[in-house]
Each structure stands twice: as structure tokens, then as C-alpha cells.
Amino acid sequence: MSLPCFKPLASTLIGQKLPLHKPSSIHHDDKPSLTKLYPSRRRVARMPINMALTTTDEQGITRRIGNHHPNLWDHDFLQSLPKSYDAPCYGERAEKVIKEIKGMFNALHLNSSSADDLYKRLSMVDDVERLGIDRHFQTEIKAALDYVYRYWDDMNGIGCGRESPCADLNTTALGFRILRLHRYGVSSGMLLQFKDNDGQFLCSNTLSNEELRSILNLYRASLIAFPKEQDLDDAKAFSTKYLKQVLPNINNTNISKEIKYNLEYGWHTNVPRLEARTYIDIYGDAKTTNNIYNSKLLELAKLDFNMIQSIQQRELQIVSRWWKESGLDKLEFARHRHVEFYFSAAGVCIDPKYSTFRIGFAKMCTFLTCLDDIYDTYGTLDELKLFTQAIKRWDLAFMEALPEFMKVAFKAFDEGVRSMAQEAEKTQERDKLNYARKAWEICIDSFMVEATWIATGYIPSLEEYLENGKVSFGYRVVTLQPLLSLDVPINDDIIKEIDYPSKFNDLLCLTLRLRGDTKTFKAEVDRGELASGIACYLKDNPRSTEEDALEYLNSLIDEKLKELNWEYLKPDNVPIISKYHKYALSKGIQLLYKERDGISVSDIQTKKLITKAMIEPVPI
CATH class of the missing domain: 1.50.10.130 (Terpene synthase, N-terminal domain)
Structure with missing residues (x-):
């Protein structure tokens, strides 16, 4: 059946004072420079830094740090996960039940x-x-x-x-x-x-x-x-x-x-994997076992959940080994959240054949977070200027003058982007390395803009902040290469519909930036990062309170999510697998920001969710 046509729906921002949909200042062919984007930039005195969030390195340089808790997932523990449902007998039983349920579906048409x-x-x-x-x-x-x-x-x-x-x-x-x-x-x-x-x-x-x-x-x-x-x-x-x-x-x-x-x-925070785990318990209690259809569904759901969990545990072991071999585990100032990022992908993409997609997303997010911590806290402004130049040359030789932590980060980052490009070439049958690098360069430029804001104590307008913040959140770069690794060819016209400059991509990046800001702004102020959606709104509206700013941003998020629903569900020529996975990954990230910054602080609720979804099997 062909998809029926929807009627286009106009969209507006409720209570919106700012034209957030003007063409972005940051795009493929015109990288931002501070003087070009903001020629009237006003210099203000640097704000005091919380000295409890600083450290002094071996060269005597005082550096800001995030005081992030360390990795919660012991490498040896992950390597010891039993993968209990790997045996072929479980798959054989599942296939038998699948055939029986298909018969029950088909029986509806007859009886x-x-x-x-x-x-x-x-x-x-x-x-x-x-x-x-x-x-x-x-x-x-x-x-x-x-x-x-x-x-x-x-x-x-x-x-x-x-x-x-x-x-x-x-x-x-x-x-x-x-x-x-x-x-x-x-x-x-x-x-x-x-x-x-x-x-x-x-x-x-x-x-x-x-x-x-x-x-x-x-x-x-x-x-x-x-x-x-x-x-x-x-x-x-x-x-x-x-x-x-x-x-x-x-x-x-x-x-x-x-x-x-x-x-x-x-x-928008309901990921399929957690819903399945929850509904298995509800379904098992609510449905009578005398009903053969209900009992077969429950049997298959339990088998399938545990078999997928074994696959995910194997992939977790791969991610953990990669993380240690990359050297990123030695960068103590950075957030070590490779497991949490893998969970975000595995929570929404469970098909066994998409291992490269899940692992690739975890790696890209790990790179992004490490680079973000370098630009937002640990690196000095002079180091960051050189670091930016070196990254945009994509040549390790230009890293010699930089500190060791930057060399480690860039080496792992460069190898990871190259490796994912090779994976993408297998399905796309063409080299997209330069396209991916271009996207990363734009993201790095946005990091540099924010690093300069931090160094000068500058708070931009909300419009200015969001134009840059949609890019610096990094959602585009962490999803681009994993999507290209899926088993469906994506031509240049389709890339434009799911990547830059599509409204679909713009709304995904904007809603995630806004959601993140509503949960992270207090911790960021403690680290000396003054520019956030909250702070910028208050600058634009001096008589408003923090509560007013939160109410405004949350209302804006709600409206933008409706627009995102339309962009996701409207009929177009984009392969649904690509659109689904880009949209679904945002739900995994939204989940981590549901109550708090579940990426920076993942030792409470986030850890419980990961344990429930990927560590503990369903009792059978």
C-alpha cells in the first residue's frame, strides 16, 4: 500500500521572541570565525572560576576540570559477562514460536x-x-x-x-x-x-x-x-x-x-528496549496462561530479549576493549561514558545485524565527549587554537607542539573517523570520509566559539547561542557515520534530507541542545561555563527569573518536538530505516537527560537502566 499524503502543517514558536529559523551562520562552505559571526562582540571581565574545579598539571598550568565521576563499568566485569543465551537451541525454539504466532496473526483473516x-x-x-x-x-x-x-x-x-x-x-x-x-x-x-x-x-x-x-x-x-x-x-x-x-x-x-x-x-524518552523489559513483566502478570496466543507471545518476548542481551553483552566487551586500547581511559579529566553511549544505541536498535551501527555510535559519542571536555574545561585557549588547526589538517604531524593529552585524543579520534568511513564504504560503495571530516570540522569550530565565550566571560543572546549550540551539541556528527553503515544505500539527495541542511536534522539538534541545557546549566556554571540557554534567556529578559527561563525553554521544546514528529512521520523518499534510527537515537539521548544530566552523572538512575536492559536477563 502506498503511503497516503499528509497535509502540510505550519509551525510556530509559542511565545517566541527570537527568529530561531533564520539560516544558520554555520554551514558546510562557510566555517564560522568569531569576528565574522559576531563583529560587535563586547568584551567583559572574565568571571571568577570555582577553584575547587581546577587542577595543576606537571608543567604548572592551572586547568579547569569537571570533577566527573570515573567509569562505572569495570573492564574485567564486562569481559566476564556470561552471554547465557548464545546457544543455538534458544534461536531454534524462538523460530518455532515465531511461526506459531504468524499463524495466529493469519488466522484473524479467516476467523x-x-x-x-x-x-x-x-x-x-x-x-x-x-x-x-x-x-x-x-x-x-x-x-x-x-x-x-x-x-x-x-x-x-x-x-x-x-x-x-x-x-x-x-x-x-x-x-x-x-x-x-x-x-x-x-x-x-x-x-x-x-x-x-x-x-x-x-x-x-x-x-x-x-x-x-x-x-x-x-x-x-x-x-x-x-x-x-x-x-x-x-x-x-x-x-x-x-x-x-x-x-x-x-x-x-x-x-x-x-x-x-x-x-x-x-x-520521546521511551526507548523500545526498556519498554519491552517493563511490558514483559506486566504482560506476564496480566495475561492468563490459558490463552495460547498470550503465552506464546510472552515466551518469544523472553527468549528474544535474552538472546539480544547476549549479543549486546558481546558488543559491550568489544567497546570496552576498544576504549582501553585507544588510550582514552588515561585521560582522567574526561567523562568515561562509552558504556552509557552504547546503551543509548542498543536501547533503540536491537536488530542483530546492526552491530557496526551500535558500536560506531558509542565510539563517536566517546570522541565527542572527550573533545567537548578538552574545549570546555581542560585545554587553555592558546592550546585549543593550535588543536583546532591540527584537527582540521587531519595530520598527526601537526600535533607535535601540543600536550600529550591532546595527542592521545586526536590519535584515537582520527583513527575512529577513518575506521567508520571504511565501514560506511562497504554499504555506500563510495568514500564518504571527507564528508564526515567536514561535519566534524564544523562541530570543532562551534566548540572553539564556546571556548572563547568561556575565556572572555561572554554571554550571547539566546538566538546567537542556539545557532552555535545546535552544532556544538554534536548530534549530527555522532549519528552521521553510523547511519551510513546501515545496509541501505543513501545517495546525496537523501543525505540532505536526514543530515545537513534538513529541518529534520535541525530540529533533532535543537531539541537535544535545549533539553540538555535545562538539566546541565547549574553544573556548567560551577565549571565556569556561563553561556547556556537559561543564562542567555535571562540576558535577553533581565526581569525574568530562572523559573521563567525553564518554563520558556520547556515550552519551546514541546513545540519543537511536535515539529520533529511531523518531519519524522511525513511521507518522503528517505529510506525509513535511516530516518527511524536517527530519530530513535535522539530518544536514547533524551532518556539520559530525562531527570538530570545522566551522562555526566550516570551513577544512579542511568546505571540502573543499563543493568536492567543489558546485564540482567529476564527470568524464564
């Missing part, structure tokens, strides 16, 4: 009652997706959704069955969410019929399972909103308030677990 045929199909699709096993049933999922879409009405939604006399909120909300995420053209206008004359959503407040599940699915649907979809904004406000109010009074513990999970993780 489907018109009373609930639509809901049954949607429920099956929802189950396999939340259990993390949907990649095995892509043909069956498409057939089920094509069937449901034939009966979809943008004005009225759908009932439980194709012959239902009236629409059902639970089926309609579930159908809207799943169909939209699979790029079927569905409108949110059908929600009007579930409101009263005052525009309020109707509910009985009975706390029945049916009522609770309807409101939960309404909430889940409301998260997949495009700009200017007021009905979905209303649905989100109503369902959020309703679910939070009734949660303490729910007797069904399984529904309450579902509600808690969805309220906590929403959509």
Missing part, C-alpha cells in the same frame, strides 16, 4: 468476528511492538494495519469492529497512535466526538479496566502530535490529569504499572 476484528488486530500489533518482537512480524503488521485503515474515518474514528454502529474511544485512540506511527494519513479531528458541548472529554469515572485503558490509550495517542493539533493538546492535558488523579485508587496493579510507566517515559 475474525466483525464485532471486534479491528480492536483485535490493533491489540496484537500493540502487543508485539511493546514486547520488542515486532521485527519478526512486519508483513503481518502491515496486513493488519491495511485492514484497519480501510475502515478508518477521520471524522468518526472506528469502533471495536468493522460493523460497530458507533466509535469506541479505546479502539480509536489505539488505532490513531499505531496508524500514525506507521505513516498512515490519520487526522486527530475524530476526537471531537468524544467531547461534550463544553469541549471537555467524556468519562464515567468508574475506574473500570475498560475506562482506564481508554484514557491511557488516549494519553499515548496525544503524544504523537503535530503542530497546531489542538484536539491532541486537549487530550494530553485531560488524560494526564485524569490518570494522575486516579492512579492511587486503582486496584488492578498491572494497569497501574502501565499507567506509571507511560506517564514517566512518555514518548
Whole structure:
């Protein structure tokens, strides 16, 4: 079935005073220089540095440091992971169960009652997706959704069955969410019929399972909103308030677990791997084992989770060995978060054949973080100027005059970029090394801009800050080469749709920069990094408070995420695998910033998530 056309949706910034969508000052053919970008730059006195966050090296140079905690994942521990589900017998059992479930999917077409045929199909699709096993049933999922879409009405939604006399909120909300995420053209206008004359959503407040599940699915649907979809904004406000109010009074513990999970993780921080691990527990408790379909789904979900975990443990061992061999483990001032970065990729990309993608992303993020720590804290301004020149020449010979820590960082970085280019050439059948280097050079230039801000104590306007910050966050460079390693050719026209200068890439980088700033700005001030989204907003709005700035940035994030949803889900000529993985990786990063800076401080919640997803198998 060809994808139906969406109607283009305009987007605006709520309360926006700044023209954030003017053409970027930083692009491929015009690298930024401070005098060119900011000719009227005002010099201000250097702000005092927190001396508790400095160290003196062997040459007597005082350097700023981040006081980051060390690597949490012992190399020997990772090498000892048992990979318990490597044996062929598990794969053979899984293949047998997959065939049985495919038969159950197909049986729906032969023995489907018109009373609930639509809901049954949607429920099956929802189950396999939340259990993390949907990649095995892509043909069956498409057939089920094509069937449901034939009966979809943008004005009225759908009932439980194709012959239902009236629409059902639970089926309609579930159908809207799943169909939209699979790029079927569905409108949110059908929600009007579930409101009263005052525009309020109707509910009985009975706390029945049916009522609770309807409101939960309404909430889940409301998260997949495009700009200017007021009905979905209303649905989100109503369902959020309703679910939070009734949660303490729910007797069904399984529904309450579902509600808690969805309220906590929403959509943009809900990574498939953690959802699968959580839903396996809920599904195992909630579904009766007398139902052969439910028991088969649960068996496959557990087997699949543990087999994938064994693959991920093997890849973790590779990443840890690489990290030690690269010498980056000796740079004590830098954040050592290679495991956390691998988790971000493995949480959203579980297909066994994409090992290079996951490992490559972990390496690129490790390089980015190390370079960021050099530019933001440890390097002096004079060293950074020489370091920037040396990197942009891509020649180790130009590193001789620099400190040892810069030599170690650049050597590992240069080798890593070259290695990923070789991997990409296998699938793209052409050399993209220079393209990747160009992207890194632009990122390094943005680092240098921020290093100069730090050295001079300069706080830019919010517009100026975000134009540079979208680049310096580094999301473009850490995703570019891993995406090129996927098993699908990506021509230059498609690269422009997922990379620079696409709006898709711009929104990904902007939302991540804004999200990061709302969680890191206090720690950055302690390190002497004064320019952040919060500080720049306060400079632009002197009478505002820190709370005002946070409210503004969070509102801006919400609006930009809606625009991002559209850019991700709109029909275009981009291979869905490339667009999905770039979008999904952002969810892995958003997860780390959900409550705090889970990259800089990963010894609490982040470690628990990694242990749950990649260390501890599901009991079978």
C-alpha cells in the first residue's frame, strides 16, 4: 500500500521572541570565525572560576576540570559477562514460536468476528511492538494495519469492529497512535466526538479496566502530535490529569504499572528496549496462561530479549576493549561514558545485524565527549587554537607542539573517523570520509566559539547561542557515520534530507541542545561555563527569573518536538530505516537527560537502566 499524503502543517514558536529559523551562520562552505559571526562582540571581565574545579598539571598550568565521576563499568566485569543465551537451541525454539504466532496473526483473516476484528488486530500489533518482537512480524503488521485503515474515518474514528454502529474511544485512540506511527494519513479531528458541548472529554469515572485503558490509550495517542493539533493538546492535558488523579485508587496493579510507566517515559524518552523489559513483566502478570496466543507471545518476548542481551553483552566487551586500547581511559579529566553511549544505541536498535551501527555510535559519542571536555574545561585557549588547526589538517604531524593529552585524543579520534568511513564504504560503495571530516570540522569550530565565550566571560543572546549550540551539541556528527553503515544505500539527495541542511536534522539538534541545557546549566556554571540557554534567556529578559527561563525553554521544546514528529512521520523518499534510527537515537539521548544530566552523572538512575536492559536477563 502506498503511503497516503499528509497535509502540510505550519509551525510556530509559542511565545517566541527570537527568529530561531533564520539560516544558520554555520554551514558546510562557510566555517564560522568569531569576528565574522559576531563583529560587535563586547568584551567583559572574565568571571571568577570555582577553584575547587581546577587542577595543576606537571608543567604548572592551572586547568579547569569537571570533577566527573570515573567509569562505572569495570573492564574485567564486562569481559566476564556470561552471554547465557548464545546457544543455538534458544534461536531454534524462538523460530518455532515465531511461526506459531504468524499463524495466529493469519488466522484473524479467516476467523475474525466483525464485532471486534479491528480492536483485535490493533491489540496484537500493540502487543508485539511493546514486547520488542515486532521485527519478526512486519508483513503481518502491515496486513493488519491495511485492514484497519480501510475502515478508518477521520471524522468518526472506528469502533471495536468493522460493523460497530458507533466509535469506541479505546479502539480509536489505539488505532490513531499505531496508524500514525506507521505513516498512515490519520487526522486527530475524530476526537471531537468524544467531547461534550463544553469541549471537555467524556468519562464515567468508574475506574473500570475498560475506562482506564481508554484514557491511557488516549494519553499515548496525544503524544504523537503535530503542530497546531489542538484536539491532541486537549487530550494530553485531560488524560494526564485524569490518570494522575486516579492512579492511587486503582486496584488492578498491572494497569497501574502501565499507567506509571507511560506517564514517566512518555514518548520521546521511551526507548523500545526498556519498554519491552517493563511490558514483559506486566504482560506476564496480566495475561492468563490459558490463552495460547498470550503465552506464546510472552515466551518469544523472553527468549528474544535474552538472546539480544547476549549479543549486546558481546558488543559491550568489544567497546570496552576498544576504549582501553585507544588510550582514552588515561585521560582522567574526561567523562568515561562509552558504556552509557552504547546503551543509548542498543536501547533503540536491537536488530542483530546492526552491530557496526551500535558500536560506531558509542565510539563517536566517546570522541565527542572527550573533545567537548578538552574545549570546555581542560585545554587553555592558546592550546585549543593550535588543536583546532591540527584537527582540521587531519595530520598527526601537526600535533607535535601540543600536550600529550591532546595527542592521545586526536590519535584515537582520527583513527575512529577513518575506521567508520571504511565501514560506511562497504554499504555506500563510495568514500564518504571527507564528508564526515567536514561535519566534524564544523562541530570543532562551534566548540572553539564556546571556548572563547568561556575565556572572555561572554554571554550571547539566546538566538546567537542556539545557532552555535545546535552544532556544538554534536548530534549530527555522532549519528552521521553510523547511519551510513546501515545496509541501505543513501545517495546525496537523501543525505540532505536526514543530515545537513534538513529541518529534520535541525530540529533533532535543537531539541537535544535545549533539553540538555535545562538539566546541565547549574553544573556548567560551577565549571565556569556561563553561556547556556537559561543564562542567555535571562540576558535577553533581565526581569525574568530562572523559573521563567525553564518554563520558556520547556515550552519551546514541546513545540519543537511536535515539529520533529511531523518531519519524522511525513511521507518522503528517505529510506525509513535511516530516518527511524536517527530519530530513535535522539530518544536514547533524551532518556539520559530525562531527570538530570545522566551522562555526566550516570551513577544512579542511568546505571540502573543499563543493568536492567543489558546485564540482567529476564527470568524464564
